[in-house]
Amino acid sequence: MNTVAPFVLLSAILFTIGVIGVLLRRNAIMIFMSIELMLNSANLAFVAFSNQWGKLDGQLIVFFVMAVAATEVAVGLALIVTIFHTKKSTDVDDLSQMKG
């Protein structure tokens, strides 16, 4: 089992599911989790390619992606909490003040 293809295929499937999740769910937390799924699928692809070429760089990228994901979650969840305090809702459709 040394081919990279199945992993990338899985990665693509997971990514698409994540995308659809982002687009279909209206709950901000759900959207966030779908984004995590997308990040994760990308990570999987990185690791698979890293394994294929025998280079560590792919894994290091994943490491940084995780760091950024953690950051994003921290700030994003803080935002959600703040918004919930004012709007009593985590529905992103309620946040349409920017409409033209």
Added chain:
Amino acid sequence: MQLLVILPILFPLVGLLINAFFGKHMSEGLIGGLASSMVGLSFLVSAWLLFTSGGGPGIVDLSIPWIKVGTLDVPFGFLIDQLSLTMMLIVTGVGGLIHIYSIGYMHGDPRFQRFFVYMNLFIASMLVLVMADSFLLMFVGWELVGLCSYLLIGFWFSNIHNAEAGRKAFVVNRIGDVGFILGILLIFVTFGTLTFPDVFAKVQAMNAVNAPVVVAITLLLFVGATGKSAQIPLFVWLPDAMAGPTPVSALIHAATMVTAGIYMMTRAHVLYVAAPDTQTVVALVGALTAFLAGSVALTQFDIKKVLAYSTISQLGFMVAAAGMGAYVSSVFHLATHAFFKALLFLAAGSVIHGMEHLSKGEEESERSGAPGPHKAPAPAHSGEHTVDPQDMRNMGGLRTRMPLTFVVYCIGGLALAGMPPFAGFWSKDEIVSAALARNPLVFGLLAISAIFTAFYIGRQLVMVFFGKPRSEEAAHAVESGSAMTVPLVFLAVFATIAGILNLPGLDSLSHWLVPVVGQAAEALPFNIGVATLFTVLALVMLYGAWALYRSAYVKAGDADPLTRLGGLYTFLLRAWFVDWFFQNVIVKLFYAGSTFLARVLDIGGIDGTVNGVGIMVRDVSASLRKVQTGLVRSYGLMMLLGVVLVVAYFVLSASMR
């Protein structure tokens, strides 16, 4: 010696500067005295120039750099020769007398100081015009006298009609001036110079008759002359110009400024002689103008309007003479006309002054009672009267009330009518003789005009001085003071004897002007037949006027005997509807066009287009704005669409390779 040449211009300039800046603290006498003496000094210098340069070529040239661009080099250059000296003497001589007259006439006017500033400016400008040695500098004087005319016609500007008349004069003159300036442009493009001697030398070197460019130049210059010298079709401003104070009418609109066109054509005679076609046009326009204005003068009631149309008519004589190449006769008539028409105007002013005496009398006594400088005297001639003091129907019988005025008016009138031995006889005779010899059509028109002249001046004399007074004002008119009558007497003397200038046989003016205009322009020998014929005709017409008007007006409201002419009478009274045409067709069209351009085309069309572009952008963006729903998911969807498209592009383009 060189600088001396510009002294005649400098004196009035100094006078106007002193009066303009310090006049506020000066008395009327001082202001008027200063202005008059400055003109007098100019006259003396001119006379001195005459004696020092007399006989010889008499040319003094002085030039100070002015405009110098590339090949265009026009200096402030002055050319003093026999012709300009003649004009200088007329301008400063008649001008000086009118200045003195004005001291009396304008007495008590709140803008007395300003009046004399303008008058001095006029003298200076007129001198620039006649002394200039290039077309451009002449144009400077030409426009500046137009400015003075504008300022002086609208002198009593609080009456909007006066201001209106001033503006009309300026604008109509400007129309002519554009012709003049186009002529100048063409001269420079053709000859590469604008100074008179150089241009004339090059024209003579061309040695061509009716070269198209010369015809064009002369016609354009003539357009300028029709404006300034009130020829068809641009004469309409001159009758209105009578709104100005009477000394102004005498000086500017009779004796000097309006003759600038004749002076210019005489000055540029080299060009005109080289373009006989233009000459014919000029002669015909002049003769037609003489005829038209003479016929209109028959029917006018305003004492000054009659004189104004008479002036136009006489200017027509001069222009016709110039057109026929009889430059000496033209200048001769210019000189005699300056004397007798100035005399007539000033005498008319005296009449008006007398007519206004009744309404002014009370104020006068009031003023003498309390002569404080703070008490502003009422304007003397601002035209606020119950009875129009210029309407001849309100006059009558003034010969007993104003005997001196009557006498000088008669002298002026007889000179105008062409009765020997008064000045007008000699000069008019020369022109008519020349016409007889050269152009029968012009002769015919001028002959009829001459007959009209005798009739209308006769009519005026009868209406003003004979019969019974037809108004309170006329009944109580008094003779004017000495400041006004002394110049009248002087002018009357000149109007009587000015014929000496060019008496047949003596021909002093002809000989004097030969170096300038050449032998060909000299007057023809005296034609005793023509002279007799016209004297008889004039006598007949004077008698006719006497017979017709002696008893026509008993009271002011009576109909004029000429109303029997019916429609023709109205046609003449309205001055052939020329002015009506200008006012109701051209001016109205201009108003309408201007309003259309400003309101419709500019606001709606051009600005509308610009704003339309702005509105379009705004509307398009307003509809595009709807795309921004504010819903994160829809943005996400758009993003995904973009991602799919971009990825698809890369994938497909990669697989294409």
Added chain:
Amino acid sequence: MLSVIIFLPLVGAVLVALLPRSATAAMRIAALVFSLATFALSVALLIGFNNAQSGYQYVESVDWIKTYGIGYKLGMDGISIWLVMLTTVIFPIAILSSTEAIRDRQKEYYALVLLMETATLGVFLALDMFLFYVFWEFALVPMYFIIGMWGGEKRIYATMKFFVYTMAGSLLMLLAILYVGFSGGTFDLTALVAKNSAWAASVPLFLAFAIAFVIKVPLFPFHSWLPDAHTEAPTPGSVILAAVLLKMGAYGLIRFNLALFPEASRLFAPLMMILAVIGILYGAIVAFAQTDAKRLVAYSSVSHMGYIVLGIFSMNALGLQGALLQMVNHGISTGGLFLIVGYLYERRHTREMARFGGIWGKMPLYGTLALLFVLSSVGLPALNGFVGEFVILQGAFQANWVWAAFASLGMILSAVYLLTFYQKIFLGESRDTANDGLRDVNTREVVTVVPLLVLALVIGLYSLPFFSAMGASVTNLLTVAGLAVK
């Protein structure tokens, strides 16, 4: 030296900005002193100027963005010298005339005016296209605020239009500048002109520059921002706008269009001359129909600027020199007219001519001053306007006599509308009781306009020094561009 003259007003602006908000008198004085110092410097430049030299003088050159051949290069020649002088003369006058017109936020105002002076001087002195563009856009900003903050009722509309309109033009110019700069390898104007390369894209380049400049001039039919901007601007703003800003456009036409693209200029000269003639007549006719005094003067600007474009695209020495002199003349006479109208507005707070009448009787000195400016604008000989107009017409006549003939009709029309203007306000009887008891002009107001009148008279009577300073440069420009054949 040129850097000093450009940035001295900027120093003044900073100083004014640092003054305490209450020290309004100090601001006025500081602004006046700095603008007068700039004027004094420019006089020094004028004295040291060598008329016979055709190239640039007082050149300063420093590398700026070397990679792209952009430099900080300044210089003055006979084409720019009188515009610089005009600028340094107009600004102190505008500042002096602000006392009544500007009452609030004086600190910002005087700082902006001084900034404006820096920008305009920069435009006239820059020899690097990029630097030119920087100053050009920089000049737009203070004027935007001056109209937008101290303007009349419709000021927002007017500023918006002014800004967007001129900006649209300069965008095209920026593209053209970048194209020329990159394909020519340098942004140095003198080097580019000396190369005399026939640009393959000279027609679009010419148009891009020309549109930017004719909008600024403004040439018919790009004039519609002008009446609004002029009417809404405060008096000193109108003065600066008319006297200096419009000249930037005309200057650009000479400096860029003629010098860089002589072939395209020759191609487009007939079109430009036709538009100029239309502008002369159209501006005059439309001016006649105005009821607002300031709008009338604004349209008179359109008409007068038409003469300048006509002179420029006559493409001969007479036309160009006449146009250059006429730029100065227009600055003097139209600037003066705006001051005159402004003084009346400050007293009566209306510009409707129907509300006046007989003002000359009530304010004799004011009426006389106004008349002199009107006559200067009409083009009366012995005053400045005539000399410029005549020389332009002579140049235009050499180039194409038909257009010159049409343009000369503008002489009639200018008399018509300006004398109507004068008559409506100053002559006749007063049509409003509010006109009673108007006080005549005070010393400050007289001092503000008298320098302009003196200049008008000097130029009218003795234009020799003005023409001789520009002669060599104009001849050189025409020779290099290969236009001096005729």
Added chain:
Amino acid sequence: MTPELLSFIILAIISIAAAIGMITSRNAVYAALFLILNFGTVAVMYLMLNAPFLAIIQVSVYAGAIMVLFLFVIMLLGAERLNERETRPVMRWHRPLAIVLGAFLLALALYVLLTRLGQSTASVNVFGAGPLEIGLQLFGPYLLPFEVASVLLLVAMIGAVVLTREK
């Protein structure tokens, strides 16, 4: 069918099922738990891909810390019950379009995989990817990004504190 491939297929099916379960779940807590399951399967795959260090981090940081944070917020806000009935008519076309586009994206990926990766070679060599190697890389060539990441985390921490602070 090698055991490896078999285990991969099983893991992949669990992983996809967990992902689908996550995005369709009506209850946020269930969703989070599904996600944790998904992360777990991915961690096992990291092990299969010769990335033991990442596998551990995946479990401890991702599945552990981050998802706990999620659960914590869900509980805190009491937002586990989700009501997402579509109310806006504008968005009616949204759901099908999103699914179609998603499918399209997947199709593109499949197309690439089939045309390109089908012929790709196997792993070149077996290499060490333990914590030691990772650490050497991190403090060697990746030192600057590493430090930047630490600053980023610090900023995020401060940001989270500031955002949620009670006024």
